[in-house]
Amino acid sequence: MATAVVDEADKRQSPLSDAVVVRFAGDSGDGMQLTGGQFTLSSALAGNDFATFPDFPAEIRAPQGTLFGVSAFQINFGSSAIDTAGDAPDVLVAMNPAALKTNVPSLKPGGLIIADEGEFNDRNLAKAKYDANPLDDGSLAKWQLLKLNISQLTMDAVKPFGLGNKEALRCKNMWTLGLALWMFDRDRQPLIDWLNGKFAKAPDLAAANIAALNAGHAYGETAELAGPLKQHHVDPAPVAPGLYRTLTGAEGIALGLVAGAQLAKLPMFFGGYPITPASAILHHLSRLKEYDVTTFQAEDEIAAICSAIGASYGGALGVTSSSGPGIALKGEAMGLAIMTELPLVIVNSQRGGPSTGLPTKTEQSDLYQAVYGRNGDAPMPVISARSPGDAFDCAIEAVRIAVQYMTPVMLLTDGYIANAAEPWAVPDLTTYEAFPVEFLTEVPEGGFKPYGRDDKLARPWVKPGTPGLLHRIGGIEKEVDTGHINYAPGNHQAMTDIRKDKIDGIKVPDQIVELGAEGGKLAVVGWGSTFGPIHQAVRRKRAEGLDVSHVHIRHIWPLPANLGELLKSFDRVIVPEMNTGQLKTVLRDQYLVDAKPVNKVSGQPFTIAEIEAAIEEALK
Amino acid sequence: MNQVTPITRATTLKDWETDQEVRWCPGCGDYAILKAVQRTMPEIGTAPENTVFISGIGCSSRFPYYMETYGFHTIHGRAPAFATGLKLANPNLDIWIVTGDGDGLSIGGNHTMHLIRRNLDCQIMLFNNEIYGLTKGQYSPTSRVGTTSPSTPYGSVDRPAQPAAFALGAGARFVARGFDVSKELPNVLKAAHAHKGAAFIEIFQNCIVYNKDVFEDFAAPKGAEDRQLWLKHGEPMLYAKGTKGIALDADELHLKTVDVVDGDWEAAGVIVHDVTNRSVAHMLVEMRFGEFPMALGVLYDDPRPTFEADVWRQNAAAREGKTADLQGLLKKGQTWTVTEGGPEL
Numbered sequence: 001m002a003t004a005v006v007d008e009a010d011k012r013q014s015p016l017s018d019a020v021v022v023r024f025a026g027d028s029g030d031g032m033q034l035t036g037g038q039f040t041l042s043s044a045l046a047g048n049d050f051a052t053f054p055d056f057p058a059e060i061r062a063p064q065g066t067l068f069g070v071s072a073f074q075i076n077f078g079s080s081a082i083d084t085a086g087d088a089p090d091v092l093v094a095m096n097p098a099a100l101k102t103n104v105p106s107l108k109p110g111g112l113i114i115a116d117e118g119e120f121n122d123r124n125l126a127k128a129k130y131d132a133n134p135l136d137d138g139s140l141a142k143w144q145l146l147k148l149n150i151s152q153l154t155m156d157a158v159k160p161f162g163l164g165n166k167e168a169l170r171c172k173n174m175w176t177l178g179l180a181l182w183m184f185d186r187d188r189q190p191l192i193d194w195l196n197g198k199f200a201k202a203p204d205l206a207a208a209n210i211a212a213l214n215a216g217h218a219y220g221e222t223a224e225l226a227g228p229l230k231q232h233h234v235d236p237a238p239v240a241p242g243l244y245r246t247l248t249g250a251e252g253i254a255l256g257l258v259a260g261a262q263l264a265k266l267p268m269f270f271g272g273y274p275i276t277p278a279s280a281i282l283h284h285l286s287r288l289k290e291y292d293v294t295t296f297q298a299e300d301e302i303a304a305i306c307s308a309i310g311a312s313y314g315g316a317l318g319v320t321s322s323s324g325p326g327i328a329l330k331g332e333a334m335g336l337a338i339m340t341e342l343p344l345v346i347v348n349s350q351r352g353g354p355s356t357g358l359p360t361k362t363e364q365s366d367l368y369q370a371v372y373g374r375n376g377d378a379p380m381p382v383i384s385a386r387s388p389g390d391a392f393d394c395a396i397e398a399v400r401i402a403v404q405y406m407t408p409v410m411l412l413t414d415g416y417i418a419n420a421a422e423p424w425a426v427p428d429l430t431t432y433e434a435f436p437v438e439f440l441t442e443v444p445e446g447g448f449k450p451y452g453r454d455d456k457l458a459r460p461w462v463k464p465g466t467p468g469l470l471h472r473i474g475g476i477e478k479e480v481d482t483g484h485i486n487y488a489p490g491n492h493q494a495m496t497d498i499r500k501d502k503i504d505g506i507k508v509p510d511q512i513v514e515l516g517a518e519g520g521k522l523a524v525v526g527w528g529s530t531f532g533p534i535h536q537a538v539r540r541k542r543a544e545g546l547d548v549s550h551v552h553i554r555h556i557w558p559l560p561a562n563l564g565e566l567l568k569s570f571d572r573v574i575v576p577e578m579n580t581g582q583l584k585t586v587l588r589d590q591y592l593v594d595a596k597p598v599n600k601v602s603g604q605p606f607t608i609a610e611i612e613a614a615i616e617e618a619l620k
Numbered sequence: 621m622n623q624v625t626p627i628t629r630a631t632t633l634k635d636w637e638t639d640q641e642v643r644w645c646p647g648c649g650d651y652a653i654l655k656a657v658q659r660t661m662p663e664i665g666t667a668p669e670n671t672v673f674i675s676g677i678g679c680s681s682r683f684p685y686y687m688e689t690y691g692f693h694t695i696h697g698r699a700p701a702f703a704t705g706l707k708l709a710n711p712n713l714d715i716w717i718v719t720g721d722g723d724g725l726s727i728g729g730n731h732t733m734h735l736i737r738r739n740l741d742c743q744i745m746l747f748n749n750e751i752y753g754l755t756k757g758q759y760s761p762t763s764r765v766g767t768t769s770p771s772t773p774y775g776s777v778d779r780p781a782q783p784a785a786f787a788l789g790a791g792a793r794f795v796a797r798g799f800d801v802s803k804e805l806p807n808v809l810k811a812a813h814a815h816k817g818a819a820f821i822e823i824f825q826n827c828i829v830y831n832k833d834v835f836e837d838f839a840a841p842k843g844a845e846d847r848q849l850w851l852k853h854g855e856p857m858l859y860a861k862g863t864k865g866i867a868l869d870a871d872e873l874h875l876k877t878v879d880v881v882d883g884d885w886e887a888a889g890v891i892v893h894d895v896t897n898r899s900v901a902h903m904l905v906e907m908r909f910g911e912f913p914m915a916l917g918v919l920y921d922d923p924r925p926t927f928e929a930d931v932w933r934q935n936a937a938a939r940e941g942k943t944a945d946l947q948g949l950l951k952k953g954q955t956w957t958v959t960e961g962g963p964e965l
Contacts, residue, residue: 304701472693475694
């Protein structure tokens, strides 16, 4: 059934090399995220480095076959370091016309399309707004096309198991995965084990899915002789020996928060409210009760943060999490946590905005909101994670600052980091330094001052229930030391200064240069999830001999003490970010450097090529 | 209806007063409520250090500053959410929420509803003065139709919320009413504290500046016995010195007032108050003053398991037999080992 419609020899020069980008695209009901996830595991077991990009619609069950109902999963895997999910796919698996239409424009010229022609019927073509069948009209000539009736092949493969039509067709994704496993010379056994585990209670379904997987694999073997289908082996990437796992950003945050609470020797209280793409953190933590974690699904975003502050007041580590719209609702309560100087971690999984915006798409447009977005002079530390693995360490860092400085801390991540998976070398927790909290339990020498300060300018943390230290706190301006209500002009000036000095004085590590030299012609300064494309683009341009360096900022507020000097040591500074120039503005304001913006606000991450182009432009 | 918390240490009224100057308007009903609470605390017998007063924003919400306990003056309408986090973090604390009609029913109505629904163990004192005091006199969600105020110069047109009915509708297991200068208020507070769970107390409070004497029609000492029905568990619902009572109109299924002749309330069909009768409670909170006396005291009291107890029980069950091996947790899921020879499962 495979038909090689494009047969010119030049197109047979496979673009596949030591790194391959595959995109699985289908209807949201086709199980593409699951297929992608399992293919990711298989890549890990093959020893490849990889990065993934799940891209799915906001609609839970979008009407079948529609353009807006397309769900895609992209993976970039290779035998050398992989920093991004890849710019343009080498292989596109399109399970229906809508998936082809929305995804084929980004496919590399000469790339391979594998399309399920069984789904290219008049009805689905109409839904995808195709006038003619693209599989037949030559419109895909610049790519290699392999059209298979995956639907029929799957039905044939699972026939012996007596499934209904609908259930049988659900095995399509396993057939496709089987073919993909063959294409990249992968072992099927881990998948078979996984299917047996997943369908332990329904052995028929397990057997049918395994049969589909095997049939897809066998199809590859037998069809190899003709057509564009070629088996391609990607060697393992040289990685340090050790134990690895796949980690998503949401897992990284959840595990990092648990680790942080343990290092602080505190129980954790997590107050959350369902919101995309932050809910996964609540889901993960709600299963970790044995780590002294209490989770609370509040009635709204405001109650979520207020309950977390209440728990912090009671001596727990209060944590709340949301995305932009929910963070906006939490603003007033953040001000109270600043005023009452209680520790709190606020996680913002950024998404496209403003308002409801693009709930399932990624963006970095909440930096102003994080740094400045509260009433009054309300300084608050802000940390941003660059990757799922980095999110683990950032969460620990957020907890450390919160408890040592008695302050709320904002931890920024984004939809891309939250959902994407990467291989992660499981860290040895004994290498992390503990920072156990000491509550004040007795009247200190000189008397008890609820707003007295230590060398970090942090006030004492007293748990209600402690005899002899009774006191009242609240959102009205506090008197220096005593914490009584005080509206006096001099006192407000003094307290405003103290709150600012405390945050400014937080010790954060000096800024390092990720790649390149300290000083030179051009610095590309990034933050958060743009790390991958910036790093790869700088690496490539340096390989071409250009004088360019990569600086990636974790501590957004306060900024590292040496950052101003470092930026001034470069002739030019560009700041790629997925917003209209927010970090750029902060850097200009703080250091009077002529930082130039490179912006992308499309809900999609930067491609490496886009950053490369920006570097070339800046060095003109 | 519950066990009273055992006395830990004898205290006096003075032990519950702070050194802070009280800043309510002279003559404000809040003074009387503050005194009633400070007078009641020694009788309740909990320790000041285990007691936390949590408030939102408004005149009533200054309350924590005047109680020599732990106190948290939070943000507008959100006191129930802070209380929930605190109680979940430390269920041993005795938590009192102080709120008002604007704070607890307007901006914070959502949180009040959910706190009651969840049945967090705490006392909620809602000071109802039918006006916004601290913002200088705008009408509130409990103001009567036609209330003129700076924001409603032609009179308010929206219908008021009924706090006790709201609480019961939200699933409250304890609903009581009192008023600022009433001698019975301490008994109401004690009953609320004795109830394990969310205890909702509507306290009518006289705002002498912006809504003076709005409750005088039933709270005035003169003729009070004709206009106040003080409910007592196990006793007939009698008022007007026993000459009137509350009975059920069995045909129409609503309450009615009846005359009691020669003290024979049974013959008049007067209902004996059973604080655990939820159906009667629904009728009591809906009883309109004027046609009826104002129902005061404990209207309903029938405890059930509390939220924090259930959360702690579930947490304990989920932790049963598990150790907090974080290093082990990090290794869970899809893992592989890379050795010199390459990766393996």
